[in-house]
Amino acid sequence: MNQPTTLSVITMPIPGTRYAPKKFKGDYTRVRDFVLHYERICHANNVTADDEKCSSILQYCSTYVREIIEGMKHFITPSWNSLKDEILQYFDAAKAEAKFKEHHLKQLVDASHKKKMGSLDDFKSYMRKYVRVGGWL
Structure with a gap:
């Protein structure tokens, strides 16, 4: 008898697979889409705890980006919404929105x-x- 799959951080897509976000390397033109995709897969896998959201994002980032995120205030003291804002700020998401002058x-x-x-x-x-x-x- 099959038991129903319980969704959690363990069921998040493996990096490099079909549903995983493309590895984020710090490109300001991709940061907003990357964060939105990451939030969708967290929601789909029932990952709601701030500490799990904050730590799990690292697996989808390059070493360089991972080191930056690990040094952010809201990664050290996990708060997903605040960390998301920091990521968008540090990786210049606003720059991508100012497409034309x-x-x-x-x-x-x-x-x-x-x-x-x-x-x-x-x-x-x-x-x-x-x-x-x-x-x-």
Whole structure:
């Protein structure tokens, strides 16, 4: 008779396997997605204790990143939400969100000003480019 599987930190995906997050090496463009993926697998495996969440994240990180996290205040005194905020701060998550700046929009407008918009398709193409850049400002 099979016993039901109890989900816990032990059932978390093994690093490098299909459902495990890709090893985090400190790239600011990946930190937010990495943390969100990690939180999803914690939830899926019923990992709710702060100490387990804080210690288990290390297995999905490079040695360099692991050493940084181990030195963080909220890793030493486990508090997952605070550690998550520290990770996002130290690895510059905000930098990834500031994808475009005002000068990018000015470049787009200046380049488009020199071109003819002879059709609705041309206008829609311009609008997609405009929203792509301007939507981040």
